[in-house]
Amino acid sequence: MHIQNDYADQIRLISGSQDLKCMKCGRCSASCPQYEEMDVRPHQFVSYLQRGDIDALMDCESIWKCLSCFACVERCPRDVKPARLIEAARLLRIRRQSDDEFITPEQVPALLELDPDIPQQLLASVFRKYVK
Amino acid sequence: MQKIGVFVCHCGTNIAGTVNIDEVVENAKHEPGVKYVAEYPYMCSEAGQSMVQKAIDEHDLSGIVISACSPRMHETTFRRAAARTKLNPFMLEMANIREQCSWVHKDKEEATNKAHALTRAAIAKVHHNTPLFPGESPVTKRALVIGGGIAGVSCALDIAEAGFVVDIVESTPSIGGKMAQLDKTFPTLDCSACILTPKMVDAQFHENINIHTYSEIESVEGFVGDFTITIRKKARSVDMKKCTGCGACYDKCPIKKIPGEFDEGLGMRTAIYTPFAQAIPNVPVIDREHCLKFKTGKCGLCETVCAPDAIDFEQEDELITEKYGAVIIATGITPISLDKFGEYAYTSPDVITSLEFERMTNAAGPTKGELIRISDKKKPKSITFIQCVGSRDVAVRSKTYCSKICCMYTAKHAMLVKDKYPDIEVNVFYIDVRTPGKNFDEFYRRAVEEYGVNYIKGQVGKVVDNGDSLWIQAVDMLDNKQIKTKTDLIVLATAIEPVKSVRNIAGMLSASIDTNNFMTEAHPKLKPVESPTAGVFLAGACQGPKDIPETVAGAGATAAKVIGLLAKDKLITNPCIADLDPYYCNGCSACEKVCPYGAISYEDTEINDHGKKAIRRIAVINKALCQGCGACVVTCPSGAMDLLGFSNRQITAEVDAICR
Ligand SMILES: Cc1cc2nc3c(=O)[nH]c(=O)nc-3n(C[C@H](O)[C@H](O)[C@H](O)COP(=O)(O)OP(=O)(O)OC[C@H]3O[C@@H](n4cnc5c(N)ncnc54)[C@H](O)[C@@H]3O)c2cc1C
Ligand code: SF4
Ligand code: SF4
Ligand code: SF4
Ligand code: SF4
Numbered sequence: 001m002h003i004q005n006d007y008a009d010q011i012r013l014i015s016g017s018q019d020l021k022c023m024k025c026g027r028c029s030a031s032c033p034q035y036e037e038m039d040v041r042p043h044q045f046v047s048y049l050q051r052g053d054i055d056a057l058m059d060c061e062s063i064w065k066c067l068s069c070f071a072c073v074e075r076c077p078r079d080v081k082p083a084r085l086i087e088a089a090r091l092l093r094i095r096r097q098s099d100d101e102f103i104t105p106e107q108v109p110a111l112l113e114l115d116p117d118i119p120q121q122l123l124a125s126v127f128r129k130y131v132k
Numbered sequence: 133m134q135k136i137g138v139f140v141c142h143c144g145t146n147i148a149g150t151v152n153i154d155e156v157v158e159n160a161k162h163e164p165g166v167k168y169v170a171e172y173p174y175m176c177s178e179a180g181q182s183m184v185q186k187a188i189d190e191h192d193l194s195g196i197v198i199s200a201c202s203p204r205m206h207e208t209t210f211r212r213a214a215a216r217t218k219l220n221p222f223m224l225e226m227a228n229i230r231e232q233c234s235w236v237h238k239d240k241e242e243a244t245n246k247a248h249a250l251t252r253a254a255i256a257k258v259h260h261n262t263p264l265f266p267g268e269s270p271v272t273k274r275a276l277v278i279g280g281g282i283a284g285v286s287c288a289l290d291i292a293e294a295g296f297v298v299d300i301v302e303s304t305p306s307i308g309g310k311m312a313q314l315d316k317t318f319p320t321l322d323c324s325a326c327i328l329t330p331k332m333v334d335a336q337f338h339e340n341i342n343i344h345t346y347s348e349i350e351s352v353e354g355f356v357g358d359f360t361i362t363i364r365k366k367a368r369s370v371d372m373k374k375c376t377g378c379g380a381c382y383d384k385c386p387i388k389k390i391p392g393e394f395d396e397g398l399g400m401r402t403a404i405y406t407p408f409a410q411a412i413p414n415v416p417v418i419d420r421e422h423c424l425k426f427k428t429g430k431c432g433l434c435e436t437v438c439a440p441d442a443i444d445f446e447q448e449d450e451l452i453t454e455k456y457g458a459v460i461i462a463t464g465i466t467p468i469s470l471d472k473f474g475e476y477a478y479t480s481p482d483v484i485t486s487l488e489f490e491r492m493t494n495a496a497g498p499t500k501g502e503l504i505r506i507s508d509k510k511k512p513k514s515i516t517f518i519q520c521v522g523s524r525d526v527a528v529r530s531k532t533y534c535s536k537i538c539c540m541y542t543a544k545h546a547m548l549v550k551d552k553y554p555d556i557e558v559n560v561f562y563i564d565v566r567t568p569g570k571n572f573d574e575f576y577r578r579a580v581e582e583y584g585v586n587y588i589k590g591q592v593g594k595v596v597d598n599g600d601s602l603w604i605q606a607v608d609m610l611d612n613k614q615i616k617t618k619t620d621l622i623v624l625a626t627a628i629e630p631v632k633s634v635r636n637i638a639g640m641l642s643a644s645i646d647t648n649n650f651m652t653e654a655h656p657k658l659k660p661v662e663s664p665t666a667g668v669f670l671a672g673a674c675q676g677p678k679d680i681p682e683t684v685a686g687a688g689a690t691a692a693k694v695i696g697l698l699a700k701d702k703l704i705t706n707p708c709i710a711d712l713d714p715y716y717c718n719g720c721s722a723c724e725k726v727c728p729y730g731a732i733s734y735e736d737t738e739i740n741d742h743g744k745k746a747i748r749r750i751a752v753i754n755k756a757l758c759q760g761c762g763a764c765v766v767t768c769p770s771g772a773m774d775l776l777g778f779s780n781r782q783i784t785a786e787v788d789a790i791c792r
Binding site: 031 | 606609612
């Protein structure tokens with residue numbers, strides 16, 4: 001299955017991920033240190049993209065749980081690059097938001113005080129988006 | 133002026149679907165010299181060929197053009213048809229309007245124009261064709277098999293049984309190949325040695341078979357029917373004629389700690405050794421790299437204990453040169469290196485390859501068949517098998533293909549463990565279980581259903597050696613669960629690849645290999661045991677991953693093809709070879725240097741140059757050696773060399789016709 005829609009194609013473009021090459025071996029999920037924390041598992045990222053179910057991917061917890069350790073990219077025997085795929089989904093998620101949803105640099109310390117467990121990636125991403 | 137007939141084939145819709153046949157026919161009629169034009173749906177059919185033959189006779193044609201498929205496909209067919217008439221078969225040309233025209237074009241007008249141009253070119257060429265007559269070359273009734281695995285041995289036995297002499301060249305000290313290292317074999321679980329060693333003995337005692345072990349191919353000359361090959365018999369340091377195989381030497385040898393190749397490094401061997409007890413020949417070799425005598429000049433214990441006085445430290449490599457009619461490449465496979473697979477912790481003694489497992493479970497192996505962890509010699513409580521290690525993987529360290537045999541041997545290994553030790557827990561991680569073949573899937577299902585082997589769809593991501601056990605992180609894809617567990621022994625179903633030396637062998641024999649170093653067949657379906665080079669045949673796993681049944685069946689087919697060649701008294705040679713005009717040759721030696729077949733030499737010859745007689749050094753072509761490659765033709769600075777059937781005049785006429 002290889003559903004094409006705008007979001008799916010954007011993810012393919014941004015990540016360079018080749019979902020059709022995946023043979024569902026599971027080596028990515030076997031290598032992932034964050035597996036237990038994720039609601040959608042690395043090998044499933046690929047299935048979601050193949051199905052074109054990008055909304056679910058952008059809404060999943062995993063996009064904030066992935067450590068970008070790239071173990072899955074390193075081990076994948078088919079060069080599918082699951083981490084780059086989920087990174088692309090994270091980017092799309094951020095881009096989809098409207099302007100007033102972004103934070104200013106001044107807000108960051110306050111946010112951290114409020115919730116020290118706030119995912120670093122989230123902060124980095126929204127902040128990066130803001131300054132661009 | 134020639135009287136030329138043109139025959140345009142539709143090839144069903146293959147050609148007619150894209151090329152306007154009527155137009156090609158109409159155009160051909162107006163070409164100079166064309167006396168007769170016809171078209172037919174299938175020119176190669178019986179009716180089509182008869183039509184060609186009839187036209188040659190009725191219209192007294194002196195040359196014909198078949199506008200149809202590639203000459204590779206049917207030139208021989210039509211030359212045979214021409215030979216049934218009074219026409220010389222070399223007065224025929226094919227215009228390839230299928231592969232090079234209809235199949236590659238979509239636009240009908242474009243394709244039709246091109247078909248016309250190609251036909252025109254062939255007609256122009258025929259005007260310059262001359263009758264050619266094939267020669268004959270001898271067939272040496274002897275075959276050479278390179279590689280003494282099960283492929284080489286069974287192929288040699290089949291050829292020898294047909295009455296031809298066969299030499300086997302094997303690089304290791306014994307024949308037998310990988311099969312000699314195996315314990316039991318799928319899908320029947322019969323003992324590998326029990327079915328292999330009788331065949332090895334048959335080969336040893338067959339009057340038509342000569343075995344050269346510890347030997348390699350030094351050089352190759354010649355061509356189909358008439359190869360001259362030099363074999364280097366490496367110095368064994370033991371006289372084959374005197375040695376009785378008593379083994380006193382290796383019992384006494386003080387150098388005892390060399391990791392043995394045959395036991396995949398799990399067992400140790402001495403400096404003087406036979407790789408295994410049933411080795412053929414049962415004559416040891418001295419590994420000069422490790423022998424004390426060779427390293428320090430002292431020792432010589434083996435010489436002292438050898439009763440028949442067979443040890444010969446002075447022995448030198450021996451070169452044997454022999455003529456052969458056919459050569460069979462049967463160099464087999466080997467597991468890939470796992471150096472770059474850090475995540476599986478292969479450096480741990482308790483992580484082993486499948487071939488190492490074969491040695492470990494073998495009663496004649498380094499642990500006498502006892503399954504232990506090499507690190508602490510303890511019996512494992514759980515064993516984990518990982519499939520597809522280095523196979524189906526696009527990374528540089530791996531192979532993109534499926535190694536084909538590992539699903540089956542892993543099921544075999546799992547059952548062997550369970551059979552001996554029902555209490556050991558056995559897990560197998562797989563991507564797919566690929567078991568097509570007679571009784572193969574039933575074999576795998578037995579592992580699951582009768583032996584309780586636990587098959588897990590998923591892969592292992594990481595292995596860490598904790599000393600007393602191995603920690604693994606894996607995934608069960610069907611349960612969508614990550615598994616973090618301990619196991620005692622890990623067996624990696626390692627990908628197989630062709631041996632490295634095959635590149636060199638293929639180079640010497642001008643046989644081609646693919647990107648994975650597997651030998652290429654002349655045709656994947658219709659010529660599965662021939663290489664594209666005449667007289668060079670293929671057998672066994674050097675062609676691609678193969679199990680034993682497939683290897684033996686293939687080797688039988690190879691033998692049949694070789695016997696077919698050796699049974700001939702003479703081979704018909706291609707008359708399209710180099711042709712010298714002695715008046716132009718100035719004996720510069722340029723052609724000799726480029727000829728890849730060594731077909732050119734020089735002779736002082738009397739030349740009558742416009743009434744003036746003179747002795748000149750000119751080139752002489754050996755008609756048996758020349759393969760018509762044309763290298764000399766393009767090299768000759770004086771234009772003295774030409775190629776019969778592809779002369780400069782013919783080629784120029786073709787080009788002119790196309791450009792017209
Ligand atoms: C772990 C493992 C388990 C297996 N289990 C089974 C099983 O249970 N059942 C089954 O059907 N199959 C099994 N196989 C497959 C089986 O081993 C092969 O099908 C078989 O060995 C192929 O035979 P071959 O003669 O083509 O190659 P090989 O057995 O590799 O023999 C090739 C021979 O050529 C020699 N050679 C190589 N290069 C040169 C050279 N340049 N000059 C001279 N000699 C050379 C080699 O030394 C070797 O002796 C298994 C394979 C492995 C790796
Ligand atoms: S990069 Fe992300 S998805 Fe991939 S292994 Fe690391 S944490 Fe898991
Ligand atoms: S490791 Fe690669 S091929 Fe295997 S399931 Fe993950 S993405 Fe697919
Ligand atoms: S001479 Fe070499 S091979 Fe012979 S016993 Fe001594 S070390 Fe071993
Ligand atoms: S035979 Fe089985 S284990 Fe071996 S590479 Fe193919 S699928 Fe993997």
